[in-house]
Amino acid sequence: MRDTPKKYGLSGYRDWERWCETECDISRRHANRFIKVAEELGTSGSRDSAIGIKALYEIATLPPEERSREHTLKSGVTKTVDEMTVRELREVKAALKAEREARELAEARAEKAEDRESPNYY
Numbered sequence: 001m002r003d004t005p006k007k008y009g010l011s012g013y014r015d016w017e018r019w020c021e022t023e024c025d026i027s028r029r030h031a032n033r034f035i036k037v038a039e040e041l042g043t044s045g046s047r048d049s050a051i052g053i054k055a056l057y058e059i060a061t062l063p064p065e066e067r068s069r070e071h072t073l074k075s076g077v078t079k080t081v082d083e084m085t086v087r088e089l090r091e092v093k094a095a096l097k098a099e100r101e102a103r104e105l106a107e108a109r110a111e112k113a114e115d116r117e118s119p120n121y122y
Helices: 016-024 026-042 055-061 084-119
Strands: none
Touching: 026 055, 026 084, 055 084
């Protein structure tokens, strides 16, 4: 929407923030979150309508493969993303980020060790 205003009938607006405030009475940030949710999760209403925009945004910003599986929280409880609170979703995202960073570090160390063992290292 931000990139193609004519597609959405916004020909008179060049300023996304002003349009959000004037026409929708919401902040640009809030509008961008709605867009992210719609782009990632669709608008079919398949999600429980009781889930708030903050939770939907956290779900939409999870990798797609992580949205459909269960996650075990620090408390030991296992839940799907639809059952989690915003705090729990953020916990899952932080854990996934930590796992990814640890994996990348291990891969970098392994690659460095391989380079040292290479006959062309010296």
